[in-house]
Amino acid sequence: xxxxxxxxxxxxxxxxxxxxxxxxxxxxxxxxxxxxxxxxxxxxxxxxxxxxxxxxxxxxxxxxxxxxxxxxxxxxxxxxxxxxxxxxxxxxxxxxxxxxxxxxxxxxxxxxxxxxxxxxxxxxxxxxxxxxxxxxxxxxxxxxxxxxxxxxxxxxxxxxxxxxxxxxxxxxxxxxxxxxxxxxxxxxxxxxxxxxxxxxxxxxxxxxxxxxxxxxxxxxxxxxxxxxxxxxxxxxxxxxxxxxxxxxxxxxxxxxxxxxxxxxxxxxxxxxxxxxxxxxxxxxxxxxxxxxxxxxxxxxxxxxxxxxxxxxxxxxxxxxxxxxxxxxxxxxxxxxxxxxxxxxxxxxxxxxxxxxxxxxxxxxxxxxxxxxxxxxxxxxxxxxxxx
Numbered sequence: 001x002x003x004x005x006x007x008x009x010x011x012x013x014x015x016x017x018x019x020x021x022x023x024x025x026x027x028x029x030x031x032x033x034x035x036x037x038x039x040x041x042x043x044x045x046x047x048x049x050x051x052x053x054x055x056x057x058x059x060x061x062x063x064x065x066x067x068x069x070x071x072x073x074x075x076x077x078x079x080x081x082x083x084x085x086x087x088x089x090x091x092x093x094x095x096x097x098x099x100x101x102x103x104x105x106x107x108x109x110x111x112x113x114x115x116x117x118x119x120x121x122x123x124x125x126x127x128x129x130x131x132x133x134x135x136x137x138x139x140x141x142x143x144x145x146x147x148x149x150x151x152x153x154x155x156x157x158x159x160x161x162x163x164x165x166x167x168x169x170x171x172x173x174x175x176x177x178x179x180x181x182x183x184x185x186x187x188x189x190x191x192x193x194x195x196x197x198x199x200x201x202x203x204x205x206x207x208x209x210x211x212x213x214x215x216x217x218x219x220x221x222x223x224x225x226x227x228x229x230x231x232x233x234x235x236x237x238x239x240x241x242x243x244x245x246x247x248x249x250x251x252x253x254x255x256x257x258x259x260x261x262x263x264x265x266x267x268x269x270x271x272x273x274x275x276x277x278x279x280x281x282x283x284x285x286x287x288x289x290x291x292x293x294x295x296x297x298x299x300x301x302x303x304x305x306x307x308x309x310x311x312x313x314x315x316x317x318x319x320x321x322x323x324x325x326x327x328x329x330x331x332x333x334x335x336x337x338x339x340x341x342x343x344x345x346x347x348x349x350x351x352x353x354x355x356x357x358x359x360x361x362x363x364x365x366x367x368x369x370x371x372x373x374x375x376x377x378x379x380x381x382x383x384x385x386x387x
Contacts, residue, residue, distance in 0.1 A: 036062045037087075038069050041227050043080045045073045049147075052088025058143040059097040060110070063117040070124050081232040082128065083223065084147060085135040092136045092160070093144025098169070102344035107380060111335040115174070116385060118143060119324040122176050123387045126150035126320045131237050135223060136160045136204075137216050146175025149209065150320065152234060155241060157216035158201035162209060165196030167300040169347050170339030170357065172308045174331055178315025179323035184208050186262060187269035193308050194269070194278070195296050199257070206256035212241040261289055268293070275305045276362055301339045301355070302362045306370045314374070321387045328385035330373045336380070 037048040047066065049056035073079045086092040096118060104110035125132055125147065132151030139161045140148060148154050156162075164173040164181070173181060173193045181189030184207060191197060192207075204210040214222055222244050229236060258265070268281040268290065279297065282290040297305065307330060315323045334340045338358045346355035359365050 036065050043078050045082045047084040049086040049093050055091035055094035056086040057094050057097045060114045063121050067121045074128050079130055081131045083133045091139035093147055094139045095142030095144055099348045102341050107336050112332055115331040119328050122146045122150055123321055123324050131234055137219055143175055149180050150176055154210045155212045155214055156204045156210040157214055159216050160204055161200050162204050163196050163198045164192055167304040167308055168196055170301040170304050170343030172304055174327045176320055178311040179320045182312055182316035186266045190269045190312050191265045193312055194305055203257050212245050214244045275309050301357045302365045303339050306365050307373050310370055325385045332379055332382050333373045
């Protein structure tokens with residue numbers, strides 16, 4: 001969700017680049033100034049996220065163009081595949097345009113509208129009957145993850161940068177995060193959800209977030225080969241993607257960067273029935289890595305940490321539509337609470353990097369307060385998400 005890929009917010013930020021080539025075909029929208037460009041190329045649909053100056057951040061206008069077009073393509077018996085990518089040289093999609101949502105004010109319909117439309121779009125991607133291929137080269141965070149993770153294929157390059165850093169702005173990993181994060185190996189998903197830790201390049205494949213890894217220099221060639229397929233199906237697409245992956249076997253075989261910490265991650269985040277227990281487990285660890293995680297977690301919204309923890313464990317037992325309905329309830333409550341607006345202010349508006357959370361300590365975030373976000377007692381003007 002969050003478009004918060006800014007320097008100093010999270011460690012190890014790196015610039016990315018990709019000179020995207022628009023595909024040849026019948027453009028559904030004529031102007032290259034459109035925020036999202038929809039192209040039909042024979043029996044294939046191509047989506048280009050086209051806000052490079054905003055790192056292709058997703059806004060309400062874009063979701064309202066994407067959702068009906070994807071439904072139309074999915075119901076068209078002649079359509080066989082959808083490809084999505086970002087334009088510019090830095091990002092696939094850095095997230096949702098949450099700065100605009102926060103500036104619209106507490107309880108504004110703008111926020112509720114955005115999340116409702118975004119989650120409907122996520123569900124549509126997850127239920128596509130035709131193959132959906134995301135070409136990810138550059139930043140993919142929050143809402144950008146929601147535009148890719150639920151599709152059949154997620155192709156990343158060495159320049160891809162992934163994170164779900166929402167707890168740093170008083171929010172939570174949404175866009176189906178409560179569904180896909182619990183399904184990553186071990187407790188890796190919970191670690192990523194709470195800390196906002198970044199993964200780059202082949203690590204996305206090693207973690208199970210991406211389905212294939214391809215060198216960025218060949219991404220345009222891969223796209224052209226996908227578009228040349230006369231009758232693309234899951235088997236044929238997978239074979240093509242695998243051929244490109246095998247050509248870079250040396251890089252592909254490099255170890256997962258978090259491999260040396262997996263045991264510590266599972267021990268600290270797995271053997272815990274609460275966020276407080278995770279803190280205690282990390283303190284007992286006493287390694288430099290554990291100390292770093294404690295420092296990171298201490299800066300996050302205590303409310304967001306506890307809400308994320310519960311959503312993660314509840315979502316492990318739910319389908320994607322069920323998770324999105326739960327997330328909409330949580331997001332709607334957050335539009336009436338303090339931390340989201342304070343987090344966006346501190347990180348994206350005033351940029352003082354010094355949010356004042358309320359409450360500001362974990363022990364002050366009660367079980368009743370956490371349950372409020374999952375409650376059947378909704379905030380004003382709330383209507384359950386219909387999928």
